[in-house]
Amino acid sequence: MQEPKRYLVTSALPYANGPLHIGHLAGAYLSADIFVRFLRLNGKDVVYVCGSDEHGAAITIRAKKDGTTPQAIVDRYDESLRTTFEKIGISFDIYHRTSAPIHHETSQEFFRTLNQKGEFVEQTKEQYFDESASQFLADRYIIGTCPKCSHPEAYGDQCENCGSTLSPTELIDPRSTLSGAKPVLKSTTHWYLPLDKYEDWLREWVETGKLEGELLHYPDEWKNHVLGQCKSWLDGGLQPRAMTRDLDWGVDVPQEIEGSEGKKLYVWMDAPIGYISATKQWAIDNGKDWKPYWQDKETALVHFIGKDNIVFHCLIFPAILKAHGDYIIPVNVPANQFLNLEGRKLSTSKNWAVWVHEYVEEFEGKEDELRYNMIKNMPEQRDSEFTWKGYQETNNNELVNNLANFINRVIVLTNKYYDGVVPTINPDLQIVDSSNQIEMSYQESELVDLHDKLQEIGEHIRKYEFRAALKVLMEISSTGNQLLQFNEPWKLIKTDEETVKVVMNTGLQVVTALSVACRPFLPFTSDKIRDILNLPRLEDNGEYMDLLNKLSEGEVILPDGHKINKPNHLFTKIPDEVIDAQIAKLEATEKANKGVSYEPVKETIAFDDFTKLDLRTGTILTAEKVRKTKKLLKLTVDLGFEERTVVSGIAEFFKPEDIIGKQVLLLANLAPRKLKGIESQGMILMAENSDGVLDFVSPGDGMGNGFVVK
């Protein structure tokens, strides 16, 4: 494979129903931003696109809850996301949105093409329909009692109380969120993408990098967990996936297609196409042609995402692109794992997060400090951790003490000794190099090493190893500190002024290199260093490449006689109080979450309703785990007059041997149901607290079996 002619880089489209947190940043945005900034600095043709994902049922429901329109919701969060990204320095070429007309047109064109080519399979299934609102109900539009935890407000796809995944037909007493009416089952037709048919080429492409005999990527350049996840899906056998939904918020299925009425595109069909429509809009805005970026084989398409999106970007979207026929497929999908916060998973609903829009307000001017810490702890190969203490330590020890201090030392001394003018040197003079071993001539010593380190940073970035790249950047700065320490210009100035000039000139070259090399990671700092050096700010247009060329030619990168500015602190220490305040904020959240939440009392029932329940005392005689399940135990319960087999979802809390002989209460007249092939004849009564912990509700000692509870 040869070097690509151009790059099209995407970051996952954030969903426009909430603000941005550090997990998003660490997952899909910072890594992409480093990558594209580096490419631009090397004079590459690259377009970096992103935008708000503004469709899907969650947004309409949110709108309904807030008493507003879906458009108002997405407008609000699109604005929030857009400004937050800008403030933290994510350098999209365009941040678009899927509610834009050009996106609707683009995704409809895709649908139309796939339909015309006969790629879809139409299938009719039974689905809930709200007769009073005369429309089909998406999973999220149906609420009912959770069959698992009896939470009365479970959604059709998931119960937020117990976290179980549900399907709408499982809900007890389902009702429509639109009208409150009881929905009826009615058949509806959808267009399915037959992923099973693409399985063979997808497998070959993922595992060998080859598609129709052409090598498109080297599989060992893909991350382990990405390949593993793909193989897992492929081995499990891909199933046809519906590309349409019965919704009223989203991209319409093209009108001329029969049966399109009331149908919208599935968000996972529509969202990735958002990358394409964003590129189109960018091309219009900049007088460019979008097509080569998506349709020319010499373009490298790279998707930056979090691990939750792997299947969509590695299998489903490539399948859509290839089914269309005119498009290239990604050369790599360097997905990151998840970032945890202070030992716990980030959670939007539990407010367990560091919100980026809050950070940029509370820590104004410290954008790079957050970027640095996030890159240093980026979850590249496994889940990683953000802690405020760690943030403080890296800031104080690495940014202030190492990087900013080195630069400050050089700038201060240059101003002191030479009134801020880069000194002319005698190139034959020798200085001690940073390993403090051999004395070498000026050009051989630091500048050769500098060139190698800059090269090394590039190699790491090209391999998506951003943590490693950042580490090398800091090594350059450490080397600079050593240079000063070993040569001690503050002492030498008294005896050997000419050699001091060599030391200081070298230090200045290193600072200049840092102003370029730090750019992908710390763009704001790059500007600050350029200002201090009295050099023009970088325009992200080949400057890294120029720098390497000059160094390999043995040319200096900051010429003699250049006048620099006065010193200015690049970073300042973050005191304990600031960190303590942030930790206190999280503790307050934790406390709020810990507050026991009680479920609302259900609707009042008549005494007769209660008497319909036949509750009995019983004793567990036997208990064994149901094979191939995590939660199920098969129990035999003695009711005195008979024995019942009961399957109960308590295996996570109780070992079979520990509950034999346990007195329990059993709902004895519940209709039997088969679970994993075993008929369960009744239900054991359990109490569940707000943490989801279960315990038996038992009669007191000595109560025999089979007696009625009333």
Add this chain to the structure above:
RNA sequence: GGCGCGGUAGCUCAGCUGGUUAGAGCGCAGGAUUCAUAAUCCUGAGGUCGGCGGUUCAAGCCCGCCUCGCGCUACCA
């Protein structure tokens, strides 16, 4: 339960296709130094590489079993 990824110094993490005394940063201990935002530099202590077994002349790296964390999936009458 199935599948995938991971479990390496007190902390955060590197370790390429198996090959000499297992690495980095922070933290810790001792020393040097003062140009610099009490910053910097040097030296050192710290690990039976999750556990057990196997393959091999040789295993952190390969194989099997077990265990813990995370994700996907099945699943909670």
